[in-house]
Amino acid sequence: MEWINALVQGIxxxxxxxxxxxxxxxxxxxxxxxxxxxGDLIVLAAFLGLTVTxxxxxxxLLALIVVxxxxxxLGYALQRGLLNQTLGDDILPPLxxxxxxxxxxxxxxxEIYSADPQKLSAGGLExxxxxxxxxxxxxxxxxxxxxxxxxxxxLQWTFYHTSLGRSFRAVSDNQDIAQLMGINxxxxxxxxxxxxxxxxxxxxxxxxxxxxxxxxxxGGRLIFGFEAVIIGGLGNLWGTLAGGVIxxxxxxxxxxxxxxxxxxxxxxxxxxxxxxxxxxxxPRIAA
Amino acid sequence: MPDTILELRGLDAHYGDFxxxxxxxxxVTEGEVLAIIGSNGAGKTTMMRSIxxxxxxxxxxxxxxxxxxGNLRADEVAHKGIALVPEGRxxxxxxxxxxxxxxxxxxGRQGHWNLRRLYDLFPILEERRNVPSTSLSGGQQQMVAIxxxxxxxxxxxxxxxxxxxxAPVIIKDIYTALPGIxxxxxxxxxxxxxxxxxxxxxxxxxxxQEGRVSLEGASDTVSREDISRAYFxxx
Ligand SMILES: Nc1ncnc2c1ncn2[C@@H]1O[C@H](COP(=O)(O)OP(=O)(O)OP(=O)(O)O)[C@@H](O)[C@H]1O
Ligand SMILES: [Mg+2]
Numbered sequence: 277m278e279w280i281n282a283l284v285q286g287i288x289x290x291x292x293x294x295x296x297x298x299x300x301x302x303x304x305x306x307x308x309x310x311x312x313x314x315g316d317l318i319v320l321a322a323f324l325g326l327t328v329t330x331x332x333x334x335x336x337l338l339a340l341i342v343v344x345x346x347x348x349x350l351g352y353a354l355q356r357g358l359l360n361q362t363l364g365d366d367i368l369p370p371l372x373x374x375x376x377x378x379x380x381x382x383x384x385x386x387e388i389y390s391a392d393p394q395k396l397s398a399g400g401l402e403x404x405x406x407x408x409x410x411x412x413x414x415x416x417x418x419x420x421x422x423x424x425x426x427x428x429x430x431l432q433w434t435f436y437h438t439s440l441g442r443s444f445r446a447v448s449d450n451q452d453i454a455q456l457m458g459i460n461x462x463x464x465x466x467x468x469x470x471x472x473x474x475x476x477x478x479x480x481x482x483x484x485x486x487x488x489x490x491x492x493x494x495g496g497r498l499i500f501g502f503e504a505v506i507i508g509g510l511g512n513l514w515g516t517l518a519g520g521v522i523x524x525x526x527x528x529x530x531x532x533x534x535x536x537x538x539x540x541x542x543x544x545x546x547x548x549x550x551x552x553x554x555x556x557x558x559p560r561i562a563a
Numbered sequence: 564m565p566d567t568i569l570e571l572r573g574l575d576a577h578y579g580d581f582x583x584x585x586x587x588x589x590x591v592t593e594g595e596v597l598a599i600i601g602s603n604g605a606g607k608t609t610m611m612r613s614i615x616x617x618x619x620x621x622x623x624x625x626x627x628x629x630x631x632x633g634n635l636r637a638d639e640v641a642h643k644g645i646a647l648v649p650e651g652r653x654x655x656x657x658x659x660x661x662x663x664x665x666x667x668x669x670x671g672r673q674g675h676w677n678l679r680r681l682y683d684l685f686p687i688l689e690e691r692r693n694v695p696s697t698s699l700s701g702g703q704q705q706m707v708a709i710x711x712x713x714x715x716x717x718x719x720x721x722x723x724x725x726x727x728x729x730a731p732v733i734i735k736d737i738y739t740a741l742p743g744i745x746x747x748x749x750x751x752x753x754x755x756x757x758x759x760x761x762x763x764x765x766x767x768x769x770x771x772q773e774g775r776v777s778l779e780g781a782s783d784t785v786s787r788e789d790i791s792r793a794y795f796x797x798x
Contacts, residue, residue: 442658442665442666442669446658446666449655449656449658452637453653453655455616455637456617456638456641457638457641457670458638458641458642458669458715459638460636
């Protein structure tokens with residue numbers, strides 16, 4: 277039973293990791309940009325949530341209605357004002373610039389919020405649990421997983437059933453020809469980053485409710501996000517969810533074997549999958 | 564006296580240090596079909612890329628409906644009513660046949676062409692509307708590329724070697740359909756290596772040679788000798 281419990285907890289944890297990963301996956305898919313600052317943007321969202329909840333006394337989940345548009349707006353501005361200028365044939369400039377952005381964000385957060393660990397208080401939600409078939413499942417992890425599925429579904433739907441999604445795919449296929457269709461790729465990239473950071477806002481708030489955070493924890497979230505994306509296969513959002521789940525399960529099972537093994541077990545499973553399936557488990561079939 | 568819809572005034576184009584076009588002068592009259600011929604590497608595609616905004620030029624080197632557009636981006640040029648059917652078709656592989664057509668319509672210009680009329684023109688595309696564009700034959704892909712450009716209801720349509728790599732019967736079909744397509748009040752520039760095809764559909768012809776205009780004339784009066792001289796640069 278304990279093992280089943282660890283398995284189920286891992287699956288639910290995977291939802292959070294999928295949320296870390298979805299924005300990364302989307303950005304890479306649309307504009308081949310690897311955003312090193314992604315983890316720090318998650319942490320930024322958590323801190324924004326902290327500011328909003330302390331200032332207004334709002335429940336952190338309600339604070340999403342402020343933080344999500346804020347992060348989306350920041351995403352659009354960041355892309356149009358900075359990141360678009362780094363995109364080109366060379367993949368190094370965006371890597372360097374987002375790395376620099378990561379350093380700036382960490383230090384900025386440290387300056388404003390100090391290095392003290394913070395937490396978003398969600399009241400009874402943090403401890404509430406549901407008995408399911410002999411297991412006791414936390415309501416928060418269940419909710420997180422449900423949100424992750426909803427977010428991935430929403431992104432998938434946007435990609436395949438809206439004209440914005442069509443533009444995303446067209447620009448991803450061939451930027452020049454997409455421009456010929458009247459699509460301004462800089463604007464489309466801005467919208468993609470806005471969408472990615474909107475998802476990041478959700479991830480940041482849920483992270484902040486689940487665990488304590490400080491300005492330095494972004495790097496770890498970035499790694500988990502990367503691992504989930506790569507396990508799932510680049511360019512496949514449902515694969516990203518599966519990748520998050522596999523990573524989550526590896527960690528909880530690892531922790532069950534030895535509490536010190538949690539993180540390491542995740543990395544080992546990631547490396548094993550990479551060794552066997554270098555393109556991930558469910559790569560989008562290359563055209 | 565019909566108006567000039569497009570005018571090139573001393574158009575230059577460069578790829579880094581390499582100059583591909585040298586001071587091209589050209590006019591396209593409203594409603595006419597203009598043919599561009601020239602051997603491989605003469606600069607035909609470069610000219611199409613310049614007009615459509617994929618290559619950036621000096622502002623006043625390209626004038627469209629009296630306005631200077633040489634420095635506009637391709638998406639801005641598309642909104643002004645110029646569409647390019649690019650060399651090699653270049654469909655979006657991640658998009659279905661119908662999505663490839665719809666994305667052409669995203670510019671939102673109203674006019675004769677819509678999905679229904681395109682499917683009437685190319686019924687096979689309606690049958691195959693939901694398959695990935697990559698699974699079509701070359702000829703069908705060319706229909707999509709043409710349809711995608713038409714969906715933006717352009718006033719000026721540029722065709723860059725629509726018959727390249729296609730079977731003769733298919734080329735014949737496409738050229739049979741062409742007058743009906745262009746007849747919708749559009750002006751057209753057709754780049755074509757097949758000289759007799761080019762002359763048969765156009766009212767005037769320009770020949771490019773190593774980035775310069777080597778011949779300009781009415782399609783029904785230019786002689787074979789003039790063309791081969793302009794084409795190969797043999798004096
Ligand atoms: N991206 C590029 N970089 C550098 N040089 C280029 C590039 N594209 C074309 N060229 C050069 O510019 C010249 C004109 O090329 P262009 O493609 O316009 O010719 P074309 O008339 O369309 O030829 P084709 O009949 O083969 O399509 C050629 O010498 C070509 O090598
Ligand atoms: Mg060419």
